[in-house]
Amino acid sequence: MDSDYGIPRELSHLQKLRSLYQPQLPPCLEGTAVRVEFGDTTTSLDPTDAQTIARAFPHTFGKPLAHFFRPTAKVPAPQIITEHPAISIPLQYNCMFVLVILYVTGILLPLRLTGGTQGLFAQKTLEINDDILSTYKNQGGYDLLGRTQDQIRTTEQVQAALTACNDLKLDGLVIIGGVTSNTDAVQLAETFGEAKCPTKVVGVPVTLNGDLKNQFVEANVGFDTICKVNSQLISNVCTDALSAEKYYYFIRLMGRKASHVALECTLQSHPNMVILGEEVAASKLTLFDITKQICDAIQARAEQDKNHGVILLPEGLIETIPEVYALLKEIHSLLRQNVSADTISSQLSPWAYALFEFLPPFIRKQLLLRPESDDSAQLSQIETEKLLAHLVEDEINKRLKAGTYKGKKFNAICHFFGYQARGSLPSKFDCDYAYVLGHVCYHILAAGLNGYMATITNLKNPVNKWRCGAAPITAMMTVKRWSQNTNSLAIGKPAIHPATVDLKGKAYELLRQNATRFLLDDIYRNPGPLQFDGPGADAKVVTLCVEDQDYMGRIKKLQEYLDKVRTIVKPGCSQDVLKAALSVMASVTEVLSVMSSSSSGAQTL
């Protein structure tokens, strides 16, 4: 047992009360037994990737979806595969079931690995008892679990994990994380499957970035909390801006490559402006384009006698600016060749050198940092907000001299909101979501499934309408046939890729509809601090609520239609019924094959 846990945690009054909060379960997991039912076998989103993924993952690809139901629910009999007892909380410590434990949830199983992945390799475990359980329930719990390198990827790491799971006789290993962790999870599941290791690997979608989104996964644990905490802070800054009336605040938000956090926070708190990485990438905006766009906005506001404002920038923005990206690519390539940071600038191509020299010294230093394990730049360390504030100041001063800008002196204050939000006590939604996901994990493992992700759909509705299931992680993978990254390892290898903000989606449409009012009218909105009780406690993420989801529910519905057709059109049915069925089915399959070939084309581009 780790000595750290000898010291009792000192909980605040609110923490104590949070630890007593008991989330609900949806009806399907509520009874004394739960029934798992399998759907059709899965494929990948892009059919052309299927073969590559199948070859790389023979033990985990092409498995069916799983749905969890009450044993009494009315469904066609042949699909009932297995039933297992529902678990009660706190868990029976005497059960033989041992697995690694779950972020946020109250479900703690007897043995938990501690110290992150390094802890797993070193087989560091902690026996869970009521005392420990009670102080971490609904508290987040990453501090209990620990984080180290956050990856199980190299052959050595995978082997170490295999050895640990065998030695500890684990029934299951639950991997909690985003796109990279879950890519690691399915690789581990495949290796375990091949090695006939009895430990089953399950993934859980937990990432503040909100970028592990696909047909099966509607939301990530942590996203609601981080967006609420950030929106609170952004709103506070908006109020400050409106009080002082003399500053422009440039706020960079955590969220890695995708701009989900920035989009959601904008919809919650209505700052004057947000620049999404996806917009910049789609329109190929240069550093000068972005600077000009911000300056035009500032000028338009100055004409209305407004000399303050709040501008949000996602941390991934810097990588989406074409010329900066190309520069980063050259720098990373030189770093991989072990060129020392001091001498890199002299080895850059002439145009990259020119850009590098143009940038202010603090940014140069930050661009020279080693890339992360997923090949992206160290986004949390690159102060894009300061770079843009600096460029905007120069341009505004030029316009001031030229007489085109007539507002007051431009003053910028820069912020990076990241670390201070991600350790927050989780929101009610995140507690509920993680709690139910924890139960789903148990049922996945009880059903003996390997390489699955726990899924809950219909999340925008109340908990009693949630649908629980599991999807093979391989069905969420795609294969990149090319890559701007010089690291060729990533090319051609199946992986879960981060979902970016859909510029055709409803959430972005909502932003576009309001962008001008946000910019000019200062309709700042303060969602306030995260509330656990009373009004506001049940508020949900805006982007979740406006989007049209529940893919898992629809897949289930389709299956029911197909079953009904099969029941109605059984051998012995009338000639007319069969003819009608044939005609309609021919037309359906025709339409669908046309649609799916064109959509797969769109996916590949």
Add this chain to the structure above:
Amino acid sequence: MDSDYGIPRELSHLQKLRSLYQPQLPPCLEGTAVRVEFGDTTTSLDPTDAQTIARAFPHTFGKPLAHFFRPTAKVPAPQIITEHPAISIPLQYNCMFVLVILYVTGILLPLRLTGGTQGLFAQKTLEINDDILSTYKNQGGYDLLGRTQDQIRTTEQVQAALTACNDLKLDGLVIIGGVTSNTDAVQLAETFGEAKCPTKVVGVPVTLNGDLKNQFVEANVGFDTICKVNSQLISNVCTDALSAEKYYYFIRLMGRKASHVALECTLQSHPNMVILGEEVAASKLTLFDITKQICDAIQARAEQDKNHGVILLPEGLIETIPEVYALLKEIHSLLRQNVSADTISSQLSPWAYALFEFLPPFIRKQLLLRPESDDSAQLSQIETEKLLAHLVEDEINKRLKAGTYKGKKFNAICHFFGYQARGSLPSKFDCDYAYVLGHVCYHILAAGLNGYMATITNLKNPVNKWRCGAAPITAMMTVKRWSQNTNSLAIGKPAIHPATVDLKGKAYELLRQNATRFLLDDIYRNPGPLQFDGPGADAKVVTLCVEDQDYMGRIKKLQEYLDKVRTIVKPGCSQDVLKAALSVMASVTEVLSVMSSSSSGAQTL
């Protein structure tokens, strides 16, 4: 009417609910009429200052304290001076009473000045109606009031304010702010008194710094909110530190010269370490001493296999470090002589030059910024956290080489928590406090008092135990006979000076008792996000609760004793009673005169 207010504010669900929150009134202000009762005339804390202050403020010095009561409360009759009708909320718009209105509170009077002090000079007003009122109640409201230069100090500014108040026929002008604003307020009151301007000036203690504290003022509006929001963020960072186990977070907190915010946040969230400016000043710690102290702490933690931590630094710290202070003094003196920032370093004294050159370039640039209007450095702009992280890194690397430090590589992440906290929706306590203060202001003005500050004491108890009164602002002033600042204007001039953390006080004692556990045991405590409803909503500032206050209550009690003595020992009483009274009173006055002369000595030093 300002055009900005044509656009309806878009309130979130929580904001709407906050606007419906109706704070209680203490019993003394609750009835249909309120009675004001005057106490003894006031003096200054340091008796030797009294003459200087009296000379500078002939119309506002030496006035009596005022206490507010229910008309039915039992008190000796001769002291009842006046009674006036209690106000109801929302206010009667038809009353002739017009004044500027109040931060946070629901009390809005028909006319409000907008656009800060510049707005006052320009006579920009806004008529308050129910619609505007309803969207700002319990929301802070600094954005409604506006801020500009935040000072009314020069002869021109004071004259402009006088003209505005006369032109607008204001009955009262309520100045909301901290030590400098309230020093301005009493100067204004004096000028108005001399000019026989009918507008009465009232001060309200509102500052997030928490440094407007004295015998009469226990707490400042805003301090509770800022400490709660900051403590939430600090706790989140602590959780992050404990999860990642590889970073040291250096967090600088707003709060100007005094370290009240840093102390309170430490007591709420239990980070590993805090360095108070008052400790550094008292022990005359140099930059190297502080660096060494932090490195020793990091080394002690590394020996327990802990390679993470959270360290708080008040923004005022930088000015308390002796050699940095001396450097700043030289720089500011040169800036005042209009030496350009580029050439300052060459004109520094040899030792100041050596220190300047030793500092990293980013700090040099920040130290060269122009001082603020109160002569202090631009504390919010000087990244002390980055400077210390930089020095600590160097020192740890040296110790690593020397083999004295055996921990992991040192990684620092720096934060400045300021702007993102001060615009928050106010806590329940701050709403209550400001609401009652608003009522007290009305009664001060109704009583025709000029140059008073609204005071509420016994604040650590529930609202129904609060005591309401008013104290002449001149009684809070002291005179500095010397100053380290080269700006001689401040010397010898009465002013309210910021109260620093009392190193002999109970709050600091609480910190000292726990410092070792905080440092080594990671007993991080998360007070959670600010709650408006349910558990946690009534939590109060720790430093307020541990301190022994209620000066106003005691002054009142003493007065009662003296009155009783007078009643018992009336001419005609027995010789024995008179003798006993004489003997005891002689001894009391003897003891008190010895004590007050020694305490005034302590104050002057």
